[in-house]
Amino acid sequence: MLVDVDLLTFYGGITETFSHSEVIFEEGDAPRFYYQIINGSVKLNHVDDDAKELIQSILYKGQSVCELLLFIDEKYPVNAVAISQECTIIKVPKSRFLMLLEEHQQPAIDVRRFIAERLYQKFVMMQNNSSKHSQVRIKSILTYFKSFSEDQSPYSYEVELTRQQLAAITGLRIETVIRSVKKMEKEKILKIENRKIYF
DNA sequence: TCATTAATTTGGC
DNA sequence: GCCAAATTAATGA
Numbered sequence: 001m002l003v004d005v006d007l008l009t010f011y012g013g014i015t016e017t018f019s020h021s022e023v024i025f026e027e028g029d030a031p032r033f034y035y036q037i038i039n040g041s042v043k044l045n046h047v048d049d050d051a052k053e054l055i056q057s058i059l060y061k062g063q064s065v066c067e068l069l070l071f072i073d074e075k076y077p078v079n080a081v082a083i084s085q086e087c088t089i090i091k092v093p094k095s096r097f098l099m100l101l102e103e104h105q106q107p108a109i110d111v112r113r114f115i116a117e118r119l120y121q122k123f124v125m126m127q128n129n130s131s132k133h134s135q136v137r138i139k140s141i142l143t144y145f146k147s148f149s150e151d152q153s154p155y156s157y158e159v160e161l162t163r164q165q166l167a168a169i170t171g172l173r174i175e176t177v178i179r180s181v182k183k184m185e186k187e188k189i190l191k192i193e194n195r196k197i198y199f
Numbered sequence: 200t201c202a203t204t205a206a207t208t209t210g211g212c
Numbered sequence: 213g214c215c216a217a218a219t220t221a222a223t224g225a
Contacts, residue, residue, distance in 0.1 A: 162207090163206080163207065164205095164207085173214075174207080174208095175208080178208060178209090195220090195221085202223100203225095204221100204223075204224095205220105205221080206221070206222085209218075210215105211217105212213105
């Protein structure tokens with residue numbers, strides 16, 4: 001957990017449960033809470049004029065959601081949507097959370113580090129994601145998600161993202177994802193077993 | 200279990 | 213890359 005749950009509770013944290021595809025906050029909303037995922041996963045996305053979805057990031061248990069908006073005065077640039085069946089989130093009012101950070105050194109350090117970490121990942125992904133080679137884009141995303149996994153040996157990571165989600169993250173078409181992934185299997189970059197991708 | 204819906208895959212342009 | 217159609221998996225009554 002990024003910040004201790006008891007501490008969050010002490011500062012007014014309330015848990016809330018969302019089911020699959022329920023919206024936690026929407027693009028354009030004014031940020032009013034710090035959100036931390038107790039259980040489940042959340043996607044941050046944007047839907048463009050053509051109704052095409054771009055997934056900005058996917059967040060898991062223990063991570064906070066768009067915490068950077070608490071430090072500036074802007075509206076949310078993305079939607080936050082639960083993508084696990086059960087998604088439990090603790091939320092703390094903005095002002096109280098800022099108070100928490102002032103009164104506690106360690107969480108302040110951890111949150112700062114988390115933001116830096118994610119900004120760094122964003123740089124890396126942006127560069128790879130602008131590659132004209134679809135395989136580079138996909139591999140970069142897989143590497144990123146695998147980085148959360150303990151086991152770093154080849155084919156050990158079972159990709160839980162659907163091909164649609166991969167397409168929405170990389171900005172590629174679904175068909176392109178499917179065809180590239182198959183090529184990558186031939187090139188022994190990954191393995192496919194009954195539709196599941198192992199990287 | 201059957202019907203419906205969503206996701207995946209293939210092929211043509 | 214785009215679209216349509218076929219196939220398969222997941223979901224719910």
